[in-house]
Amino acid sequence: MERLPILKIGPMLLVSIQVDLRDDMVIALQEDLADRIVDTGARGVVIDITALDIVDSFTGRMLATIAALSRVLDAETVVVGMRPAVAITLVELGLSLDGIKTALDVERGMRLLSSAGGVGR
Amino acid sequence: MERLPILKIGPMLLVSIQVDLRDDMVIALQEDLADRIVDTGARGVVIDITALDIVDSFTGRMLATIAALSRVLDAETVVVGMRPAVAITLVELGLSLDGIKTALDVERGMRLLSSAGGVGR
Structure with missing residues (x-):
């Protein structure tokens, strides 16, 4: 089964x-991410969706689940790299990603986590 | 056409x-990467291949070309996340990735770039 790589960069x-993503890949990602958060003590998770042209309600729910999971494990989630068209679709779908932080790119996402959660480099 | 996202993290x-990767994606990646190196003045490029189960001679040549391209633009390349099986295959194929730096994970790769090329954070 394909698994998404989770890269550790500093405390994130x-x-x-x-x-x-198919269902099984999403489940694997959530399990892997939970393990890695616990193993590494990471305080932040950055999800990059630059490559996604389309975000449907399935993806929206996945992002929400990952954010909730991270929160329980004392890590914050930032979604970065959202395209304008994706943002429009999300809002049209009624998925406003409540409770999920967003930033334009990885660097801003990391800065946001640093400033918000005391995640120093 | 699908394009691989290139993420800027610090000076890398x-x-x-x-x-x-198909041929057209490799060409697009090389063009995008050259543009981004020039635009951002990046001094290092980290290529993560954690997700690759198989690296064939096509991928090996691509890595070599990216490294050569980066070098011409005054940036160093580090390939990270190589699996043991991939390393064995590469050597069996006679592709020893001469001139390409490798590191076990992204963090070590970034440290390697920092220490080697004066790429400070």
Whole structure:
């Protein structure tokens, strides 16, 4: 089974989503991410969706679940790299990603986590 | 056409390869990367291949070309996340990735770039 790589960069974990995720991949990602947060003591998770042209309600729910999971494990989630068209679709779908922080790119996402959660480099 | 996201993190660019690349995607990646190196003045490029189960001679040549391209633009390349099986295959193929730096994970790769090329954070 394909698994998404989770990269540790400083006190944060980075997941770059480049492929359309199937159910089993989402479940694997959530398990892997929970393990890595606990193993590394990461305080922040950056999810990069630059490569996604389309975000449907399935992806929206996945992002919400990852954010909730991270929160329980004392890590914050920032979604970065959202395209304008994706943002429009999300809002049209009624998925406003409540409770999920967003930033334009990885660097801003990392700065946001640093400033918000005391996640120093 | 699908394009691989190139993430800027500090003075480095990060490309995480998660899909089997076709010819046109490789060409697009090389063009995008050259543009981003020039635009951002990045001094290092980290190529993450954690997700690749198989590296064939096509991928090996691509890595070599990216490294050569970066070098011409005054940036160093580090390939990170190589699996043991991939390393064995590469050597069996006679592709020893001469002139390409490698590191076990993104953090070590970034440290390697920092220490080698004066790429400070």
